[in-house]
Amino acid sequence: MIEIQNLSKRYGSKLAVDGISATVRPGIVTGFLGPNGAGKSTTMRMIVGLDKPTTGSVLVNGKPYVKHADPLHEVGALLEAKAVHTGRSAYNHLLALAATHHIPKSRVHEVIEMTGLAAVAGKRVGGFSLGMGQRLGIAAALLGDPQTLILDEPVNGLDPEGVLWVRQLTRYLAGQGRTVFLSSHLMSEMAQTADHVIVLGRGRILADAPIADIIAGGTRKLVRVRTPQAQLLVDRISGPDVNVTGLDDGALEITGIGAEQIGDAAAQAGIALHELTPVGASLEEAYLELTQDDVEYRSEAAR
Amino acid sequence: MTTTTPAAPRALDGIRLGFSGLVRSEWIKLRSVRSTMWCYGLIILLTIGFGLLYSATVSESSDISVETQNSLAVQGMTLSVNFTQLIAAVLGVLVISGEYGTGMIRSTFTAAPGRLSAYFAKALVLAVTTFVVSVVSIAVTALVTAPILSGKGIDAQLGESSVLLPLLGGAVYLTLIAVLAFTFGAIVRNSAGGIASVLGLVLVVPVVLQIFGALTRADWITNLAAFTPSNAGGKIFAYVPDAAQQAQPPAGIVSLNATEGLLVLIAWVVVFGIVGALLTKRRDV
Numbered sequence: 079m080i081e082i083q084n085l086s087k088r089y090g091s092k093l094a095v096d097g098i099s100a101t102v103r104p105g106i107v108t109g110f111l112g113p114n115g116a117g118k119s120t121t122m123r124m125i126v127g128l129d130k131p132t133t134g135s136v137l138v139n140g141k142p143y144v145k146h147a148d149p150l151h152e153v154g155a156l157l158e159a160k161a162v163h164t165g166r167s168a169y170n171h172l173l174a175l176a177a178t179h180h181i182p183k184s185r186v187h188e189v190i191e192m193t194g195l196a197a198v199a200g201k202r203v204g205g206f207s208l209g210m211g212q213r214l215g216i217a218a219a220l221l222g223d224p225q226t227l228i229l230d231e232p233v234n235g236l237d238p239e240g241v242l243w244v245r246q247l248t249r250y251l252a253g254q255g256r257t258v259f260l261s262s263h264l265m266s267e268m269a270q271t272a273d274h275v276i277v278l279g280r281g282r283i284l285a286d287a288p289i290a291d292i293i294a295g296g297t298r299k300l301v302r303v304r305t306p307q308a309q310l311l312v313d314r315i316s317g318p319d320v321n322v323t324g325l326d327d328g329a330l331e332i333t334g335i336g337a338e339q340i341g342d343a344a345a346q347a348g349i350a351l352h353e354l355t356p357v358g359a360s361l362e363e364a365y366l367e368l369t370q371d372d373v374e375y376r377s378e379a380a381r
Numbered sequence: 382m383t384t385t386t387p388a389a390p391r392a393l394d395g396i397r398l399g400f401s402g403l404v405r406s407e408w409i410k411l412r413s414v415r416s417t418m419w420c421y422g423l424i425i426l427l428t429i430g431f432g433l434l435y436s437a438t439v440s441e442s443s444d445i446s447v448e449t450q451n452s453l454a455v456q457g458m459t460l461s462v463n464f465t466q467l468i469a470a471v472l473g474v475l476v477i478s479g480e481y482g483t484g485m486i487r488s489t490f491t492a493a494p495g496r497l498s499a500y501f502a503k504a505l506v507l508a509v510t511t512f513v514v515s516v517v518s519i520a521v522t523a524l525v526t527a528p529i530l531s532g533k534g535i536d537a538q539l540g541e542s543s544v545l546l547p548l549l550g551g552a553v554y555l556t557l558i559a560v561l562a563f564t565f566g567a568i569v570r571n572s573a574g575g576i577a578s579v580l581g582l583v584l585v586v587p588v589v590l591q592i593f594g595a596l597t598r599a600d601w602i603t604n605l606a607a608f609t610p611s612n613a614g615g616k617i618f619a620y621v622p623d624a625a626q627q628a629q630p631p632a633g634i635v636s637l638n639a640t641e642g643l644l645v646l647i648a649w650v651v652v653f654g655i656v657g658a659l660l661t662k663r664r665d666v
Contacts, residue, residue, distance in 0.1 A: 128487055150398070165479070
Protein backbone atom coordinates (compact mmCIF):
# COMPACT_ATOMS: atom_id res chain seq x y z
CA MET A 79 0.00 0.00 0.00
CA ILE A 80 1.35 3.38 -1.02
CA GLU A 81 -0.45 6.50 0.18
CA ILE A 82 0.55 9.68 -1.59
CA GLN A 83 -0.69 12.83 0.11
CA ASN A 84 -0.55 16.25 -1.55
CA LEU A 85 2.92 15.51 -2.90
CA SER A 86 4.85 18.25 -4.70
CA LYS A 87 8.40 18.56 -5.93
CA ARG A 88 9.93 21.76 -7.22
CA TYR A 89 13.26 21.86 -9.07
CA GLY A 90 14.23 25.49 -9.34
CA SER A 91 11.38 27.17 -11.17
CA LYS A 92 9.94 23.92 -12.49
CA LEU A 93 7.18 22.21 -10.56
CA ALA A 94 7.86 18.58 -11.47
CA VAL A 95 5.11 17.15 -9.29
CA ASP A 96 2.17 19.37 -8.45
CA GLY A 97 0.24 18.41 -5.34
CA ILE A 98 -0.79 14.87 -6.23
CA SER A 99 -2.71 12.53 -3.96
CA ALA A 100 -3.35 8.90 -4.72
CA THR A 101 -3.45 5.48 -3.14
CA VAL A 102 -1.79 2.48 -4.70
CA ARG A 103 -3.57 -0.57 -3.35
CA PRO A 104 -2.30 -4.08 -2.68
CA GLY A 105 -3.46 -7.09 -4.64
CA ILE A 106 -3.58 -5.38 -8.01
CA VAL A 107 -1.14 -4.03 -10.57
CA THR A 108 -1.32 -0.26 -10.70
CA GLY A 109 0.05 1.41 -13.79
CA PHE A 110 1.60 4.85 -13.79
CA LEU A 111 1.26 6.52 -17.16
CA GLY A 112 2.42 9.82 -18.45
CA PRO A 113 4.54 11.47 -21.11
CA ASN A 114 8.23 12.16 -20.55
CA GLY A 115 8.78 14.75 -17.87
CA ALA A 116 5.34 14.21 -16.38
CA GLY A 117 6.87 13.53 -12.98
CA LYS A 118 6.52 9.74 -12.79
CA SER A 119 10.14 9.00 -11.90
CA THR A 120 10.29 11.93 -9.48
CA THR A 121 7.20 10.61 -7.71
CA MET A 122 8.70 7.13 -7.49
CA ARG A 123 11.98 8.51 -6.12
CA MET A 124 10.07 10.43 -3.46
CA ILE A 125 8.26 7.25 -2.40
CA VAL A 126 11.58 5.67 -1.37
CA GLY A 127 13.02 8.92 -0.01
CA LEU A 128 15.72 9.52 -2.62
CA ASP A 129 14.18 12.91 -3.36
CA LYS A 130 12.69 15.01 -0.59
CA PRO A 131 9.17 16.28 -1.29
CA THR A 132 8.74 20.06 -1.42
CA THR A 133 5.35 19.55 0.19
CA GLY A 134 3.27 16.56 1.18
CA SER A 135 4.27 13.07 2.20
CA VAL A 136 4.18 9.45 1.19
CA LEU A 137 3.40 6.49 3.41
CA VAL A 138 4.48 3.03 2.39
CA ASN A 139 2.72 0.18 4.19
CA GLY A 140 1.60 2.70 6.80
CA LYS A 141 4.88 4.49 7.50
CA PRO A 142 7.30 6.81 5.75
CA TYR A 143 9.78 4.57 3.93
CA VAL A 144 12.74 5.80 5.98
CA LYS A 145 11.05 4.73 9.25
CA HIS A 146 10.92 1.06 8.35
CA ALA A 147 13.30 -1.32 10.10
CA ASP A 148 13.48 -3.52 7.01
CA PRO A 149 13.22 -1.19 3.98
CA LEU A 150 14.10 -3.81 1.36
CA HIS A 151 11.47 -6.14 2.79
CA GLU A 152 8.85 -3.41 2.52
CA VAL A 153 9.67 -2.00 -0.90
CA GLY A 154 11.58 -3.33 -3.85
CA ALA A 155 12.35 -0.58 -6.30
CA LEU A 156 13.65 -0.53 -9.84
CA LEU A 157 14.19 3.16 -10.38
CA GLU A 158 16.72 3.22 -13.18
CA ALA A 159 18.16 0.42 -15.19
CA LYS A 160 21.66 1.06 -13.94
CA ALA A 161 21.73 2.14 -10.33
CA VAL A 162 24.74 -0.15 -10.19
CA HIS A 163 28.50 0.36 -10.00
CA THR A 164 29.70 -0.54 -13.50
CA GLY A 165 32.92 -2.07 -12.18
CA ARG A 166 31.21 -4.65 -9.99
CA SER A 167 29.78 -8.01 -11.01
CA ALA A 168 26.05 -8.58 -10.86
CA TYR A 169 26.53 -11.20 -8.16
CA ASN A 170 28.61 -8.92 -5.94
CA HIS A 171 26.15 -6.08 -6.47
CA LEU A 172 23.29 -8.22 -5.21
CA LEU A 173 25.44 -9.71 -2.46
CA ALA A 174 26.31 -6.22 -1.17
CA LEU A 175 22.65 -5.17 -1.16
CA ALA A 176 21.63 -8.42 0.53
CA ALA A 177 24.26 -7.96 3.25
CA THR A 178 22.65 -4.72 4.44
CA HIS A 179 19.59 -6.66 5.61
CA HIS A 180 21.35 -9.93 6.47
CA ILE A 181 19.55 -11.56 3.55
CA PRO A 182 21.05 -15.03 3.04
CA LYS A 183 23.24 -15.82 0.02
CA SER A 184 20.72 -18.44 -1.06
CA ARG A 185 18.24 -15.64 -1.78
CA VAL A 186 20.83 -13.91 -3.99
CA HIS A 187 21.17 -17.09 -6.04
CA GLU A 188 17.39 -17.39 -6.10
CA VAL A 189 16.81 -13.95 -7.63
CA ILE A 190 19.67 -14.52 -10.09
CA GLU A 191 17.96 -17.70 -11.27
CA MET A 192 14.58 -16.04 -11.26
CA THR A 193 15.70 -13.19 -13.50
CA GLY A 194 17.69 -15.37 -15.87
CA LEU A 195 21.05 -13.81 -14.99
CA ALA A 196 22.88 -16.99 -13.99
CA ALA A 197 25.09 -17.01 -17.08
CA VAL A 198 26.31 -13.43 -16.60
CA ALA A 199 26.19 -13.04 -12.81
CA GLY A 200 29.98 -13.11 -12.55
CA LYS A 201 30.53 -10.50 -15.25
CA ARG A 202 31.04 -6.82 -14.64
CA VAL A 203 27.84 -4.82 -15.01
CA GLY A 204 29.55 -2.23 -17.22
CA GLY A 205 29.32 -4.66 -20.15
CA PHE A 206 25.63 -5.42 -19.70
CA SER A 207 23.05 -4.64 -22.36
CA LEU A 208 20.09 -2.48 -21.42
CA GLY A 209 17.95 -5.58 -21.06
CA MET A 210 20.48 -7.33 -18.81
CA GLY A 211 20.76 -4.19 -16.68
CA GLN A 212 17.00 -4.16 -16.43
CA ARG A 213 16.92 -7.78 -15.28
CA LEU A 214 19.57 -7.01 -12.68
CA GLY A 215 17.49 -4.05 -11.46
CA ILE A 216 14.46 -6.31 -11.14
CA ALA A 217 16.58 -8.91 -9.32
CA ALA A 218 17.66 -6.22 -6.85
CA ALA A 219 14.04 -5.13 -6.40
CA LEU A 220 12.95 -8.70 -5.63
CA LEU A 221 15.90 -9.39 -3.31
CA GLY A 222 14.18 -8.47 -0.05
CA ASP A 223 10.97 -10.32 -0.92
CA PRO A 224 9.15 -6.98 -0.69
CA GLN A 225 5.50 -6.38 0.10
CA THR A 226 5.46 -3.47 -2.34
CA LEU A 227 7.15 -3.28 -5.73
CA ILE A 228 7.91 -0.05 -7.53
CA LEU A 229 9.11 -0.54 -11.09
CA ASP A 230 10.00 2.44 -13.25
CA GLU A 231 9.80 1.42 -16.91
CA PRO A 232 10.55 -2.25 -16.17
CA VAL A 233 10.15 -3.50 -19.74
CA ASN A 234 12.40 -0.82 -21.19
CA GLY A 235 15.04 -2.60 -23.27
CA LEU A 236 13.70 -6.09 -22.64
CA ASP A 237 13.22 -8.59 -25.44
CA PRO A 238 9.72 -9.98 -26.06
CA GLU A 239 10.40 -12.94 -23.79
CA GLY A 240 11.46 -10.52 -21.07
CA VAL A 241 8.40 -8.35 -21.56
CA LEU A 242 6.17 -11.39 -21.17
CA TRP A 243 8.11 -12.46 -18.11
CA VAL A 244 7.69 -9.07 -16.41
CA ARG A 245 3.98 -9.14 -17.21
CA GLN A 246 3.55 -12.59 -15.67
CA LEU A 247 5.75 -11.76 -12.72
CA THR A 248 3.93 -8.54 -11.83
CA ARG A 249 0.55 -10.24 -12.12
CA TYR A 250 1.77 -13.15 -10.02
CA LEU A 251 3.11 -10.86 -7.31
CA ALA A 252 -0.08 -8.82 -7.25
CA GLY A 253 -2.00 -12.10 -7.04
CA GLN A 254 -0.10 -12.86 -3.84
CA GLY A 255 -1.57 -9.72 -2.34
CA ARG A 256 1.43 -7.48 -2.89
CA THR A 257 1.29 -3.90 -4.07
CA VAL A 258 2.68 -3.51 -7.59
CA PHE A 259 3.22 -0.03 -8.99
CA LEU A 260 4.79 0.22 -12.40
CA SER A 261 5.31 2.97 -14.89
CA SER A 262 5.50 2.49 -18.60
CA HIS A 263 5.36 4.44 -21.80
CA LEU A 264 3.94 1.42 -23.59
CA MET A 265 0.22 1.88 -23.34
CA SER A 266 -0.53 -1.47 -24.95
CA GLU A 267 1.77 -3.12 -22.42
CA MET A 268 -0.07 -1.37 -19.62
CA ALA A 269 -3.41 -2.51 -21.03
CA GLN A 270 -2.27 -6.11 -20.73
CA THR A 271 -0.68 -5.80 -17.31
CA ALA A 272 -2.38 -3.21 -15.13
CA ASP A 273 -5.73 -3.40 -13.38
CA HIS A 274 -5.74 0.23 -12.38
CA VAL A 275 -4.08 3.24 -13.96
CA ILE A 276 -2.94 6.58 -12.66
CA VAL A 277 -2.31 9.01 -15.51
CA LEU A 278 0.07 11.85 -14.84
CA GLY A 279 0.58 14.92 -17.04
CA ARG A 280 2.79 17.87 -16.18
CA GLY A 281 2.96 16.82 -12.57
CA ARG A 282 -0.77 16.50 -12.02
CA ILE A 283 -3.05 13.48 -11.92
CA LEU A 284 -5.29 13.43 -14.99
CA ALA A 285 -6.99 10.15 -14.23
CA ASP A 286 -6.97 7.59 -11.44
CA ALA A 287 -9.30 4.73 -12.31
CA PRO A 288 -9.62 1.06 -13.20
CA ILE A 289 -8.17 0.44 -16.63
CA ALA A 290 -11.57 -0.55 -18.03
CA ASP A 291 -12.98 2.83 -17.03
CA ILE A 292 -10.08 4.67 -18.64
CA ILE A 293 -10.63 2.80 -21.88
CA ALA A 294 -14.40 3.30 -21.64
CA GLY A 295 -13.74 7.00 -21.16
CA GLY A 296 -12.09 7.15 -24.56
CA THR A 297 -14.43 8.34 -27.30
CA ARG A 298 -13.42 5.76 -29.86
CA LYS A 299 -13.41 2.04 -29.24
CA LEU A 300 -11.74 -0.08 -31.81
CA VAL A 301 -12.14 -3.74 -32.69
CA ARG A 302 -9.99 -5.48 -35.29
CA VAL A 303 -11.77 -8.19 -37.24
CA ARG A 304 -10.55 -10.61 -39.85
CA THR A 305 -13.08 -12.63 -41.81
CA PRO A 306 -13.39 -14.11 -45.30
CA GLN A 307 -16.96 -12.77 -45.45
CA ALA A 308 -16.22 -9.14 -44.75
CA GLN A 309 -19.11 -7.60 -46.67
CA LEU A 310 -21.62 -9.92 -45.08
CA LEU A 311 -20.40 -9.00 -41.62
CA VAL A 312 -20.43 -5.28 -42.35
CA ASP A 313 -24.04 -5.57 -43.47
CA ARG A 314 -25.01 -7.37 -40.29
CA ILE A 315 -23.47 -4.87 -37.91
CA SER A 316 -24.06 -1.62 -39.74
CA GLY A 317 -25.63 1.14 -37.68
CA PRO A 318 -25.47 4.90 -37.23
CA ASP A 319 -22.44 4.86 -34.91
CA VAL A 320 -20.58 2.02 -36.57
CA ASN A 321 -17.61 2.89 -38.69
CA VAL A 322 -15.65 0.27 -40.63
CA THR A 323 -12.23 0.82 -42.11
CA GLY A 324 -10.61 -1.78 -44.31
CA LEU A 325 -6.90 -2.23 -43.83
CA ASP A 326 -4.42 -3.18 -46.55
CA ASP A 327 -3.85 -6.62 -45.07
CA GLY A 328 -7.54 -7.47 -45.26
CA ALA A 329 -8.40 -6.81 -41.64
CA LEU A 330 -11.24 -4.49 -40.66
CA GLU A 331 -11.05 -1.84 -37.97
CA ILE A 332 -14.48 -1.32 -36.54
CA THR A 333 -15.48 1.41 -34.12
CA GLY A 334 -18.81 2.18 -32.45
CA ILE A 335 -19.66 -1.40 -31.57
CA GLY A 336 -18.14 -3.79 -29.08
CA ALA A 337 -16.32 -7.04 -29.79
CA GLU A 338 -19.14 -8.95 -28.06
CA GLN A 339 -21.81 -7.62 -30.39
CA ILE A 340 -19.69 -8.25 -33.45
CA GLY A 341 -19.03 -11.82 -32.33
CA ASP A 342 -22.70 -12.44 -31.59
CA ALA A 343 -23.76 -10.99 -34.91
CA ALA A 344 -21.26 -13.15 -36.76
CA ALA A 345 -22.36 -16.28 -34.91
CA GLN A 346 -26.01 -15.66 -35.72
CA ALA A 347 -25.22 -15.19 -39.39
CA GLY A 348 -22.86 -18.14 -39.48
CA ILE A 349 -19.93 -15.94 -40.49
CA ALA A 350 -16.47 -17.35 -39.78
CA LEU A 351 -14.21 -14.97 -37.85
CA HIS A 352 -10.44 -15.44 -38.11
CA GLU A 353 -9.73 -12.63 -35.71
CA LEU A 354 -11.76 -10.59 -33.26
CA THR A 355 -9.56 -8.30 -31.22
CA PRO A 356 -10.60 -5.42 -29.01
CA VAL A 357 -7.52 -3.36 -29.74
CA GLY A 358 -5.45 -2.43 -26.70
CA ALA A 359 -4.43 0.75 -28.43
CA SER A 360 -7.69 2.21 -27.27
CA LEU A 361 -5.99 2.82 -23.95
CA GLU A 362 -3.35 4.66 -25.86
CA GLU A 363 -6.04 6.78 -27.45
CA ALA A 364 -7.78 7.39 -24.17
CA TYR A 365 -4.43 8.31 -22.71
CA LEU A 366 -3.52 10.63 -25.56
CA GLU A 367 -6.89 12.30 -25.22
CA LEU A 368 -6.30 12.80 -21.53
CA THR A 369 -2.82 14.19 -21.88
CA GLN A 370 -3.72 16.26 -24.90
CA ASP A 371 -6.44 18.00 -22.90
CA ASP A 372 -3.81 18.82 -20.38
CA VAL A 373 -1.49 20.24 -22.99
CA GLU A 374 -4.27 22.33 -24.48
CA TYR A 375 -5.25 23.59 -21.08
CA ARG A 376 -1.65 24.54 -20.44
CA SER A 377 -1.11 26.41 -23.66
CA GLU A 378 -4.30 28.39 -23.13
CA ALA A 379 -3.27 29.23 -19.64
CA ALA A 380 0.09 30.41 -20.91
CA ARG A 381 -1.44 32.80 -23.37
CA MET B 382 6.87 -21.79 -12.91
CA THR B 383 10.12 -22.26 -11.10
CA THR B 384 12.04 -19.81 -13.22
CA THR B 385 9.42 -17.12 -13.41
CA THR B 386 8.03 -16.94 -9.90
CA PRO B 387 9.59 -16.12 -6.54
CA ALA B 388 9.74 -18.48 -3.62
CA ALA B 389 7.00 -18.75 -1.06
CA PRO B 390 5.63 -15.33 -0.16
CA ARG B 391 7.24 -13.38 2.67
CA ALA B 392 10.01 -15.94 2.89
CA LEU B 393 12.29 -13.32 4.42
CA ASP B 394 10.13 -12.14 7.30
CA GLY B 395 12.27 -10.92 10.15
CA ILE B 396 15.18 -9.51 8.14
CA ARG B 397 16.46 -6.22 9.49
CA LEU B 398 18.58 -3.39 8.23
CA GLY B 399 21.47 -2.93 10.65
CA PHE B 400 24.88 -1.33 11.02
CA SER B 401 26.74 -4.65 11.03
CA GLY B 402 24.99 -5.55 7.78
CA LEU B 403 25.95 -2.22 6.28
CA VAL B 404 29.57 -2.73 7.29
CA ARG B 405 29.57 -6.15 5.61
CA SER B 406 27.90 -4.66 2.56
CA GLU B 407 30.52 -1.92 2.30
CA TRP B 408 33.29 -4.47 2.69
CA ILE B 409 31.82 -6.51 -0.19
CA LYS B 410 31.60 -3.33 -2.26
CA LEU B 411 35.14 -2.27 -1.46
CA ARG B 412 36.72 -5.58 -2.37
CA SER B 413 34.64 -6.16 -5.49
CA VAL B 414 35.86 -3.28 -7.66
CA ARG B 415 39.20 -3.16 -9.38
CA SER B 416 40.11 0.40 -8.39
CA THR B 417 40.37 -0.71 -4.76
CA MET B 418 42.72 -3.55 -5.62
CA TRP B 419 44.84 -1.27 -7.78
CA CYS B 420 45.09 1.39 -5.11
CA TYR B 421 45.95 -0.95 -2.25
CA GLY B 422 48.30 -2.93 -4.47
CA LEU B 423 50.13 0.27 -5.38
CA ILE B 424 50.30 1.33 -1.73
CA ILE B 425 51.95 -1.97 -0.81
CA LEU B 426 54.36 -1.86 -3.76
CA LEU B 427 55.36 1.77 -3.30
CA THR B 428 55.80 1.45 0.46
CA ILE B 429 58.16 -1.50 0.18
CA GLY B 430 59.75 -0.16 -3.02
CA PHE B 431 60.64 3.23 -1.61
CA GLY B 432 61.95 1.58 1.56
CA LEU B 433 64.24 -0.64 -0.50
CA LEU B 434 65.28 2.23 -2.74
CA TYR B 435 66.18 4.35 0.26
CA SER B 436 68.07 1.64 2.07
CA ALA B 437 69.94 0.71 -1.11
CA THR B 438 70.99 4.26 -1.90
CA VAL B 439 71.61 5.82 1.50
CA SER B 440 75.30 6.39 2.06
CA GLU B 441 77.19 4.32 4.61
CA SER B 442 77.73 5.94 7.93
CA SER B 443 79.93 5.34 10.90
CA ASP B 444 80.11 6.93 14.30
CA ILE B 445 76.73 8.58 14.08
CA SER B 446 74.55 8.91 17.15
CA VAL B 447 71.76 6.50 17.97
CA GLU B 448 69.35 9.39 17.51
CA THR B 449 70.58 10.03 13.98
CA GLN B 450 70.49 6.33 13.12
CA ASN B 451 66.90 6.10 14.31
CA SER B 452 66.00 9.25 12.45
CA LEU B 453 67.51 8.01 9.19
CA ALA B 454 65.80 4.64 9.53
CA VAL B 455 62.37 6.13 10.25
CA GLN B 456 62.85 8.51 7.34
CA GLY B 457 63.58 5.63 4.99
CA MET B 458 60.76 3.42 6.21
CA THR B 459 58.13 6.19 5.92
CA LEU B 460 59.53 7.91 2.83
CA SER B 461 56.77 6.29 0.76
CA VAL B 462 54.01 7.99 2.74
CA ASN B 463 54.57 11.20 0.79
CA PHE B 464 53.55 9.30 -2.34
CA THR B 465 51.11 6.72 -1.05
CA GLN B 466 49.06 9.50 0.54
CA LEU B 467 48.07 10.50 -3.00
CA ILE B 468 46.79 6.98 -3.67
CA ALA B 469 44.97 6.85 -0.34
CA ALA B 470 43.37 10.19 -1.18
CA VAL B 471 42.27 9.04 -4.64
CA LEU B 472 40.85 5.82 -3.21
CA GLY B 473 39.04 7.70 -0.45
CA VAL B 474 37.31 9.93 -2.99
CA LEU B 475 36.50 7.08 -5.40
CA VAL B 476 34.85 4.95 -2.72
CA ILE B 477 31.95 7.40 -2.58
CA SER B 478 32.18 9.41 -5.81
CA GLY B 479 32.16 6.19 -7.83
CA GLU B 480 28.71 5.48 -6.40
CA TYR B 481 27.43 8.90 -7.36
CA GLY B 482 28.99 8.64 -10.82
CA THR B 483 27.42 5.27 -11.63
CA GLY B 484 24.07 5.72 -9.89
CA MET B 485 24.92 2.99 -7.35
CA ILE B 486 24.25 5.52 -4.59
CA ARG B 487 20.52 5.19 -5.29
CA SER B 488 20.68 1.47 -4.64
CA THR B 489 22.70 2.14 -1.49
CA PHE B 490 20.28 4.75 -0.15
CA THR B 491 17.21 2.73 -1.11
CA ALA B 492 18.56 -0.11 1.00
CA ALA B 493 19.55 2.26 3.81
CA PRO B 494 17.18 5.23 3.53
CA GLY B 495 18.51 6.80 6.73
CA ARG B 496 21.74 7.29 4.74
CA LEU B 497 23.98 8.23 7.68
CA SER B 498 24.49 4.64 8.79
CA ALA B 499 25.62 3.77 5.25
CA TYR B 500 27.88 6.85 5.19
CA PHE B 501 29.58 5.92 8.45
CA ALA B 502 29.80 2.23 7.55
CA LYS B 503 31.55 3.21 4.34
CA ALA B 504 34.00 5.49 6.18
CA LEU B 505 34.68 2.81 8.79
CA VAL B 506 35.39 0.07 6.24
CA LEU B 507 37.66 2.42 4.28
CA ALA B 508 39.52 3.44 7.45
CA VAL B 509 40.05 -0.06 8.79
CA THR B 510 41.11 -1.50 5.43
CA THR B 511 43.47 1.38 4.70
CA PHE B 512 44.98 1.13 8.17
CA VAL B 513 45.54 -2.62 7.92
CA VAL B 514 47.08 -2.39 4.44
CA SER B 515 49.30 0.54 5.47
CA VAL B 516 50.45 -0.92 8.76
CA VAL B 517 51.28 -4.25 7.15
CA SER B 518 53.20 -2.63 4.28
CA ILE B 519 55.17 -0.41 6.63
CA ALA B 520 55.89 -3.34 8.95
CA VAL B 521 57.13 -5.44 6.04
CA THR B 522 59.21 -2.51 4.84
CA ALA B 523 60.77 -2.10 8.28
CA LEU B 524 61.60 -5.78 8.56
CA VAL B 525 63.03 -5.96 5.04
CA THR B 526 65.06 -2.75 5.16
CA ALA B 527 66.39 -3.00 8.73
CA PRO B 528 69.12 -5.55 7.84
CA ILE B 529 70.15 -3.53 4.75
CA LEU B 530 70.37 -0.33 6.80
CA SER B 531 72.20 -2.18 9.53
CA GLY B 532 74.83 -3.16 7.00
CA LYS B 533 75.36 0.51 6.33
CA GLY B 534 75.90 1.43 9.93
CA ILE B 535 72.35 2.52 10.56
CA ASP B 536 70.87 0.43 13.33
CA ALA B 537 67.30 1.34 14.02
CA GLN B 538 65.95 0.56 17.46
CA LEU B 539 62.75 -1.01 16.16
CA GLY B 540 61.69 -1.89 19.68
CA GLU B 541 61.81 1.71 20.89
CA SER B 542 58.57 3.64 21.00
CA SER B 543 60.33 6.65 19.49
CA VAL B 544 60.82 4.53 16.34
CA LEU B 545 57.69 2.37 16.50
CA LEU B 546 55.27 5.23 16.99
CA PRO B 547 56.23 7.17 13.84
CA LEU B 548 56.08 3.92 11.84
CA LEU B 549 52.59 3.31 13.17
CA GLY B 550 51.93 7.00 12.61
CA GLY B 551 52.58 6.58 8.89
CA ALA B 552 49.68 4.12 8.72
CA VAL B 553 47.49 6.36 10.88
CA TYR B 554 48.28 9.31 8.62
CA LEU B 555 47.36 7.41 5.44
CA THR B 556 44.14 6.25 7.06
CA LEU B 557 43.12 9.76 8.09
CA ILE B 558 43.98 11.18 4.67
CA ALA B 559 41.84 8.47 3.03
CA VAL B 560 38.92 9.32 5.30
CA LEU B 561 39.40 13.06 4.75
CA ALA B 562 39.34 12.38 1.01
CA PHE B 563 36.19 10.30 1.50
CA THR B 564 34.44 13.28 3.08
CA PHE B 565 35.52 15.43 0.12
CA GLY B 566 34.08 12.83 -2.24
CA ALA B 567 30.82 12.87 -0.29
CA ILE B 568 30.68 16.66 -0.45
CA VAL B 569 31.69 17.09 -4.10
CA ARG B 570 30.01 13.84 -5.36
CA ASN B 571 32.26 13.81 -8.39
CA SER B 572 35.49 11.85 -8.83
CA ALA B 573 37.51 14.47 -10.70
CA GLY B 574 36.35 17.34 -8.51
CA GLY B 575 36.83 15.40 -5.30
CA ILE B 576 40.33 14.23 -6.19
CA ALA B 577 41.35 17.70 -7.38
CA SER B 578 40.09 19.40 -4.23
CA VAL B 579 41.61 16.94 -1.77
CA LEU B 580 44.98 16.92 -3.53
CA GLY B 581 44.81 20.70 -3.67
CA LEU B 582 44.33 20.85 0.09
CA VAL B 583 46.99 18.23 0.84
CA LEU B 584 49.65 19.27 -1.69
CA VAL B 585 49.07 22.78 -3.01
CA VAL B 586 47.71 24.76 -0.08
CA PRO B 587 50.75 24.19 2.20
CA VAL B 588 53.14 25.23 -0.59
CA VAL B 589 51.14 28.36 -1.39
CA LEU B 590 50.99 29.31 2.28
CA GLN B 591 54.70 28.68 2.65
CA ILE B 592 55.50 30.90 -0.31
CA PHE B 593 53.28 33.73 0.89
CA GLY B 594 54.58 33.31 4.42
CA ALA B 595 58.14 33.68 3.17
CA LEU B 596 57.31 36.60 0.86
CA THR B 597 55.33 38.61 3.37
CA ARG B 598 57.29 37.48 6.42
CA ALA B 599 53.91 37.22 8.13
CA ASP B 600 54.17 34.71 10.96
CA TRP B 601 50.46 34.04 10.93
CA ILE B 602 50.62 32.67 7.40
CA THR B 603 53.51 30.39 8.31
CA ASN B 604 51.59 29.32 11.40
CA LEU B 605 48.49 28.67 9.34
CA ALA B 606 50.53 26.39 7.10
CA ALA B 607 51.44 24.32 10.16
CA PHE B 608 47.77 23.45 10.58
CA THR B 609 47.17 22.12 7.06
CA PRO B 610 46.39 18.39 6.97
CA SER B 611 49.71 17.38 5.44
CA ASN B 612 51.93 19.57 7.62
CA ALA B 613 50.12 18.75 10.85
CA GLY B 614 49.77 15.11 9.83
CA GLY B 615 53.42 14.95 8.83
CA LYS B 616 54.33 15.21 12.51
CA ILE B 617 52.66 11.86 13.17
CA PHE B 618 55.25 9.89 11.22
CA ALA B 619 58.32 12.04 11.90
CA TYR B 620 61.06 10.83 14.21
CA VAL B 621 61.44 13.14 17.19
CA PRO B 622 64.78 13.11 18.97
CA ASP B 623 65.02 13.68 22.70
CA ALA B 624 63.57 16.97 23.81
CA ALA B 625 66.99 18.18 24.80
CA GLN B 626 68.29 17.91 21.26
CA GLN B 627 65.31 19.54 19.61
CA ALA B 628 65.81 22.90 18.03
CA GLN B 629 63.40 25.38 19.54
CA PRO B 630 61.30 27.18 16.93
CA PRO B 631 61.72 30.96 16.74
CA ALA B 632 59.38 32.95 18.95
CA GLY B 633 55.93 33.38 17.45
CA ILE B 634 56.25 30.36 15.14
CA VAL B 635 54.03 27.39 15.92
CA SER B 636 55.58 23.95 15.94
CA LEU B 637 53.20 21.08 16.55
CA ASN B 638 54.33 17.88 18.20
CA ALA B 639 53.08 14.47 17.06
CA THR B 640 50.07 14.42 19.37
CA GLU B 641 49.05 17.93 18.41
CA GLY B 642 49.53 17.12 14.73
CA LEU B 643 47.35 14.04 15.11
CA LEU B 644 44.64 16.03 16.85
CA VAL B 645 44.71 18.73 14.17
CA LEU B 646 44.37 16.15 11.39
CA ILE B 647 41.55 14.42 13.27
CA ALA B 648 39.85 17.81 13.61
CA TRP B 649 40.01 18.24 9.81
CA VAL B 650 38.44 14.82 9.35
CA VAL B 651 35.72 15.47 11.92
CA VAL B 652 34.77 18.89 10.53
CA PHE B 653 34.59 17.73 6.92
CA GLY B 654 33.02 14.48 8.06
CA ILE B 655 30.17 16.40 9.67
CA VAL B 656 29.71 18.64 6.62
CA GLY B 657 29.71 15.55 4.38
CA ALA B 658 27.21 13.78 6.64
CA LEU B 659 24.82 16.74 6.71
CA LEU B 660 24.94 17.15 2.94
CA THR B 661 24.57 13.42 2.39
CA LYS B 662 21.51 13.36 4.59
CA ARG B 663 19.90 16.41 3.03
CA ARG B 664 20.49 16.32 -0.71
CA ASP B 665 18.41 14.52 -3.31
CA VAL B 666 20.27 11.74 -5.08
